[in-house]
Amino acid sequence: MNRLGCLSINHRSAPVEVREKVVLSPQDFRGLCARGRGEVYALTTCNRSEVYWTGVDELALLQHVASLSGVSGEDLRGYCEIFRGEEAIRHLFMVASGLDSLIIGENQILGQVKDAYRQALAAGTTSTFLNKALHRTFRTAKRVRTETSIGRYPVSVASQAVELACHIFGDISASPVLVIGAGDMAGIAARRLKDRGAGDLCIINRTFSAACDLAAELGGKPRSFSALREELLRCAIVITSTGSPAPIITRAMMDGVMKQRRNEPMIIIDIAVPRDVEPEAGKCYNCYLYDIDALKSIVDKHVSFRQEETDKALTIVSAEVGRFARWAGSLDAQATIRDLFSLMDEYIASEMGANSLEPRHAAIVEQKLRSSLKRYLHRVASYLKAHPTLTNIEQTRRIFQLDEDYQDRHKG
Amino acid sequence: MILWIMVLLYVLTGVCFITYLFWRRRPVVLIARGMFLASIAIHILLTLSMTGPACPIPLASPVQAANMMVLLASLVFIFFAFRRQTAVLGAFFLPVAGVALGMIAPRLQAGEGALPAMFQAWYPLHTVSVVAGEALFAVAFVVSVVYLIHEGIIRKGHLHWSAASLPPLKLLDRILSACLGAGFVAITAGMLFGALWASSLDVDLSQIAMKISAGAAMWLVFAFSLHQRFAIRWSGRRTALITIAGFLIMIILFVGVNLAYPGAHGAGLAR
Numbered sequence: 001m002n003r004l005g006c007l008s009i010n011h012r013s014a015p016v017e018v019r020e021k022v023v024l025s026p027q028d029f030r031g032l033c034a035r036g037r038g039e040v041y042a043l044t045t046c047n048r049s050e051v052y053w054t055g056v057d058e059l060a061l062l063q064h065v066a067s068l069s070g071v072s073g074e075d076l077r078g079y080c081e082i083f084r085g086e087e088a089i090r091h092l093f094m095v096a097s098g099l100d101s102l103i104i105g106e107n108q109i110l111g112q113v114k115d116a117y118r119q120a121l122a123a124g125t126t127s128t129f130l131n132k133a134l135h136r137t138f139r140t141a142k143r144v145r146t147e148t149s150i151g152r153y154p155v156s157v158a159s160q161a162v163e164l165a166c167h168i169f170g171d172i173s174a175s176p177v178l179v180i181g182a183g184d185m186a187g188i189a190a191r192r193l194k195d196r197g198a199g200d201l202c203i204i205n206r207t208f209s210a211a212c213d214l215a216a217e218l219g220g221k222p223r224s225f226s227a228l229r230e231e232l233l234r235c236a237i238v239i240t241s242t243g244s245p246a247p248i249i250t251r252a253m254m255d256g257v258m259k260q261r262r263n264e265p266m267i268i269i270d271i272a273v274p275r276d277v278e279p280e281a282g283k284c285y286n287c288y289l290y291d292i293d294a295l296k297s298i299v300d301k302h303v304s305f306r307q308e309e310t311d312k313a314l315t316i317v318s319a320e321v322g323r324f325a326r327w328a329g330s331l332d333a334q335a336t337i338r339d340l341f342s343l344m345d346e347y348i349a350s351e352m353g354a355n356s357l358e359p360r361h362a363a364i365v366e367q368k369l370r371s372s373l374k375r376y377l378h379r380v381a382s383y384l385k386a387h388p389t390l391t392n393i394e395q396t397r398r399i400f401q402l403d404e405d406y407q408d409r410h411k412g
Numbered sequence: 413m414i415l416w417i418m419v420l421l422y423v424l425t426g427v428c429f430i431t432y433l434f435w436r437r438r439p440v441v442l443i444a445r446g447m448f449l450a451s452i453a454i455h456i457l458l459t460l461s462m463t464g465p466a467c468p469i470p471l472a473s474p475v476q477a478a479n480m481m482v483l484l485a486s487l488v489f490i491f492f493a494f495r496r497q498t499a500v501l502g503a504f505f506l507p508v509a510g511v512a513l514g515m516i517a518p519r520l521q522a523g524e525g526a527l528p529a530m531f532q533a534w535y536p537l538h539t540v541s542v543v544a545g546e547a548l549f550a551v552a553f554v555v556s557v558v559y560l561i562h563e564g565i566i567r568k569g570h571l572h573w574s575a576a577s578l579p580p581l582k583l584l585d586r587i588l589s590a591c592l593g594a595g596f597v598a599i600t601a602g603m604l605f606g607a608l609w610a611s612s613l614d615v616d617l618s619q620i621a622m623k624i625s626a627g628a629a630m631w632l633v634f635a636f637s638l639h640q641r642f643a644i645r646w647s648g649r650r651t652a653l654i655t656i657a658g659f660l661i662m663i664i665l666f667v668g669v670n671l672a673y674p675g676a677h678g679a680g681l682a683r
Binding site for chain 2: 153160166169170263265285290294
């Protein structure tokens with residue numbers, strides 16, 4: 001476990017100018033992994049670039065990342081966070097659960113972690129340890145998502161608008177959508193609707209060319225501003241975000257529209273400031289009107305709710321880190337016991353090689369020596385198996401100088 | 413004993429669906445569906461056990477009619493229970509059904525015998541149509557309540573997580589419309605059959621004036637609702653409110669006429 005490390009260049013530690021330079025893929029680390037028993041997992045998203053490793057020299061890895069990104073090693077150290085051992089696995093669990101994201105609880109990150117893992121498997125840069133770590137990561141993220149309400153409520157105005165539309169119409173693929181305005185906010189909301197399956201999108205803008213551009217991007221239909229009333233009659237979901245100083249949809253207009261629509265339900269999301277829709281229009285029968293303030297206050301509630309849920313999520317993460325540490329500990333305990341018995345073999349071989357006994361006597365002495373040492377080491381091994389804590393393993397390795405001897409043996 | 417087991421099963425199934433409303437896990441809904449099926453199977457068997465040579469259809473008394481109404485409404489809800497979007501409707505129907513059955517259960521145990529007039533062809537046609545119509549109105553009532561709850565949540569904007577389980581408004585409105593339409597046809601047919609049955613008995617109309625007035629009032633409420641819906645396109649909240657009002661009037665009339673004027677309808681009339 002102590003050999004696990006993580007290098008993270010994220011939205012907290014580095015500006016976007018640095019983050020955009022550090023784009024890592026598992027293929028970049030094949031060389032490092034091929035040299036020994038090392039494992040590497042690389043993850044790059046819009047807010048972070050991270051490398052998790054075990055059995056790889058940290059300095060060599062840092063230099064490799066620096067050379068890949070074109071950022072000097074010294075600068076890289078200033079922009080990155082480095083986690084080791086349990087802290088590294090905790091960080092991975094938190095990242096996958098959306099607890100380390102810019103928007104707490106967002107769920108896209110898990111898909112990105114899974115994609116990166118698929119790439120790592122294809123590149124062959126992960127093995128037993130990181131495979132187990134990543135499977136635990138997916139399990140933890142799933143627990144966080146199902147056992148807490150962290151991702152339950154939307155925390156962006158666009159998502160909230162889409163959610164409201166889904167509650168009214170169910171399947172929004174059958175509901176025509178009208179987007180008034182072609183600015184950033186209207187575009188984001190329209191894209192979210194498109195992602196949720198909206199099929200029939202119409203974009204109206206005073207500047208027709210801007211409407212055409214957004215329509216081309218979203219696969220919608222551009223209309224001139226004069227077609228506003230006609231489209232209001234047809235569409236069930238309306239998103240409006242124009243720069244108009246006065247309302248473009250009035251109560252009188254909506255009275256007429258709703259009458260002609262024969263009271264078919266309609267949801268209007270007005271995210272413009274100043275508002276595009278007269279508040280009175282929301283009083284029309286079967287017309288659901290939400291302005292930016294209404295949506296913002298709901299979204300703020302959801303954000304604070306997510307923060308409340310974070311504590312529950314962190315408890316789950318801690319429990320899972322503990323489980324993983326126990327597993328890693330037992331794995332290291334087995335390795336330590338193996339190393340102890342290798343050390344015993346080495347000691348017997350060196351002792352027997354140094355004496356000049358007759359072969360018959362030498363065999364008896366070796367047998368006695370081996371049996372005594374085995375009996376002695378058995379106690380240590382049993383204790384380690386029963387208590388595979390990191391402290392016990394570390395102390396055993398330090399007392400018997402296993403790490404030094406192990407390396408020396410393999411050098412030889 | 414079996415009757416009480418059935419009542420208990422209905423209530424427990426309702427608890428399962430309520431759990432599903434707040435804790436949306438697949439095993440919960442699977443258990444709820446299984447229990448619902450078991451409840452209905454027992455209910456059908458019990459209802460069939462009421463029939464015999466002395467009583468060809470189990471609609472010989474207002475209590476049996478109420479039992480049949482709950483059974484028919486349950487058959488509609490079992491259809492909803494097996495659809496993902498509408499499964500939670502059981503959370504609103506089953507507890508009420510359980511309580512209703514609990515109230516009529518002691519009288520159901522007594523058993524009913526059909527009177528000679530009930531063996532006429534118009535009687536089963538009348539009762540089955542009316543009870544089916546009332547069952548559909550009961551379904552419409554529950555759907556209306558769910559509609560108003562869900563709409564209230566949507567108007568506030570904060571979509572509480574239990575609202576995620578509720579069916580979309582448009583779907584609820586469609587179900588409401590279908591139930592009202594079919595229920596109205598059944599009730600209208602039932603009233604016509606009832607009139608034919610009463611005329612075949614050669615009774616004095618003043619004897620059943622109260623029932624005729626009550627039935628006509630209820631019929632008018634639903635006719636008004638359907639007219640507004642299809643002619644003026646009232647949908648959603650207004651239809652839901654009228655349906656709730658209409659159903660409550662129907663219950664008051666059903667209980668009121670049968671308790672206050674026992675001789676003015678059904679078995680009383682047949683005597």
